[in-house]
Amino acid sequence: MKKVFYLLALLGCISYAEAQPYCKEVASLKGEKWWGGFVGIGNMMPFPSSTREFDMSKENFNNQIVPFMLSSVGRYIWSEYPFKFQLSNDTIKIVSEYEEPVLVQAGKTLKEAYLAASAKHFPPSGKLPDELFFSKPQYNTWIELMYNQNQKDILDYADKVIENNFPTGVFMVDDNWQKYYGNFEFKPEKFPDPKGMTDRLHQLGFKIMLWICPFVSPDSPEYRMLAAKGYLLKAKGSDLPAIVHWWNGASACYDMTNPEAVAFLKEQLRNTQRMYGIDGFKFDAGDVGYMNGEYDYYDKQANANTFSQRWAELALDFPFNELRTSWKLGGKELVQRLGDKDYSWNAVSLLIPDMTTAGLFGHLYTCPDMIGGGQFSAFLNIEAGKFDQELIVRSCQTHALMPMMQFSVAPWRILDKEHQEICARYAHLHEQMGDYILQTAKESSQTGEPIIRSMEYAFPHQGFTECKDQFMLGNKYLVAPMVTTGNNRTVILPKGIWKDDQGKTFRGPKTIQTEVPLNRLPYYERIK
Structure with missing residues (x-):
């Protein structure tokens, strides 16, 4: 790898000229348009003739990354490692510290480029996430409860799903149900009987998922235990755990490149399933964009992208899974959700290009964010009667004939009877089309389409x-x-x-x- 050449240059074994990153320029053919790199900017694709520089090792735009570009005339570019790219006057300039990306003429169309790349670099696994994802809606407690996850309101949300004639499906309890990060027990002051709660949700017809992340609250009992075992990511040149700054503060972090640490974490999750009757997990975080410090990984060849990939791979052991970011892993049996969008018409217009881009990168089983948007700040300080009800309905309809649909803001709280009934109707349309969607998903698991x-x-x-x-x-x-x-x-x-x-x-x-x-x-x- 190129980093080895830099070390050799420092030692005087080779010249610095030999240690320069790989650079490649690809001039677009007549009429050629390009997609690539980041699901989170799929709405920009095909790319305009000139763009800023994008760096796969530094940013992920709140979504998945793939070291892959493909074109409308059957060409694709692939690397096993992150690279930078920029379009200038319809020419792609690529810079990599690791290897020269490969340019392949695979056919004459976007589809031919995709299928050739999929077969060679991210073939379909032949497996699916749980089949329920494709025929039933999902309900996530984030927008309604935010950081006040609690047993009473969770059960109330579930009851109102049924009272208002929405289908049951997958029920996701979001962040702050646990005592603190790195702990997988319900807060006793918020959940007096968590097993009773999950039993009740199962009786109502839901499958239950819990939000989790790879972070560990500093100076907690788990932190001290994991640090002693060497399971936490370390600061560069130190035996001390690194502190990662992310959207909920500063935390230590599991070293996902350490197989023993991963096995230990997996067993904690299995214990949580056994203790509370949990069906699966929402695997949040793992963003390259937050892993921007200097770290010593257990795997000496690893980087932030490797970390993101290993965190996502953990989800493969849980058929009820959801991810918002990952590195590579096209073709795998993972539910890949679009990143949180705001509550706006512009956000609704981004759903289709972002979803089709996710498909072009091999993320076959993708959920288009939350209906009406998943950015909780956009919903603050809005009275129930002041919501744009047309926007919520159109967002719901856009989700209805996609592989999955997810509610978070409660339609029965913010919509009048007419608009609420329309949303319920399209939740049922998704259910009615479930057999076709599932059959298409099964075909995708074999063909990669x-x-x-x-x-x-x-x-x-x-x-x-x-x-x-x-x-x-x-x-x-x-x-x-x-x-x-x-x-x-x-x-x-x-x-x-x-x-x-x-x-x-x-x-x-x-x-x-x-x-x-x-x-x-x-x-x-x-x-x-």
């Missing part, structure tokens, strides 16, 4: 390169939700015969204007 597909992927070189407001669900359904305010939109149908959600038939290629009242989600079944 995304469940959610960009129009350019599905219909190459037909003018869809910049299309970001409609998508394909598998091979069969074209979905065209409203992602802006209003009740009319343009839909572009490719060649073929299409039947819409109202039973009307169209012959493509055809551009149509369609009325979209608030209670309608336009989608089109490919008949031929």
Whole structure:
């Protein structure tokens, strides 16, 4: 690796010129457009002709990273290691400290580039996360309870799911249920009977997941025990645990490159499952963007990206899992959620391009954030009657025909009866389409093809390169939700015969204007 060359240069064994990073320039071909690197900026893709520099070893945009770029004319770039890239006048400049990334001409289309890269670099595992994810909604307590996770309000939330005619599904208890970070016991002052709570949730028809992270509160009993075992990440050149600054303060951190530490953590999670009847975990954090200090990893060749990958790999042992960030791992049986978005129309418009980008990077089983947004700060100081109810409904509809849908802000708290009933209807549509979504997911686990597909992927070189407001669900359904305010939109149908959600038939290629009242989600079944 290139770092070895730097050391050799310092020792005088080679010249500094020989120790320079690998640089590569790739000039775009005529009409060629590029995707790559970061799910969190999928809405920027295909990239414009010029961009700022992006660094995979320093940032992750609150989402997944893959050392991979692919183009609309069948080319792709791959590296096993993080690299920097920048577009300037339609030329990609790549800099790597590790190796020269490989440029491959795999075909003539975006799909051919993707399938060739998937087969070689991130083949599908043949496995799925738990099948319930694809047919039932998820409910996350974050927006409603934030850091006040407690037994009474959790059970109240679950009861209201049923009272308001929403399907049961996966129930996620978010951050601050535990005594402190690194501990996996419920706070007794907030949860007088946690096993009774989980038994009740199971009786209601939910599966239960708990939020966890790799961090450990400093000077806790767990901290002292883990430090003595050598299971915590160490500060550079020190025997002392490193302190990582993240969004909830400053904490020590499991060294995920230490197999003994990982095995120990896994056993703690298994104990939590046995003790409380928990089905799985939401594996939060692991962001490259927060691991920006100087550390001594157990694996001497590791870096922040390795750490992120190993944290995500832990989730593979738990079929009920969710991640918001990872390094590589395309094709694996992991639920990869989009990063938290704010409560805005702009955020709704980002869902489709970010989801299709996740698919293009091999993240087959992705959830499009939380309905209405997952940034809790955007929901503060808004009275229940002051929410933009149209926005919440359109966000819900956009989620409904994606692989997964997740509620957090409670529709029954912020919506009137009419808007709430529309959301319940589309939660049930997701349930009704569950067999098709699951079958598509099973096919994806064998072929590597995304469940959610960009129009350019599905219909190459037909003018869809910049299309970001409609998508394909598998091979069969074209979905065209409203992602802006209003009740009319343009839909572009490719060649073929299409039947819409109202039973009307169209012959493509055809551009149509369609009325979209608030209670309608336009989608089109490919008949031929």
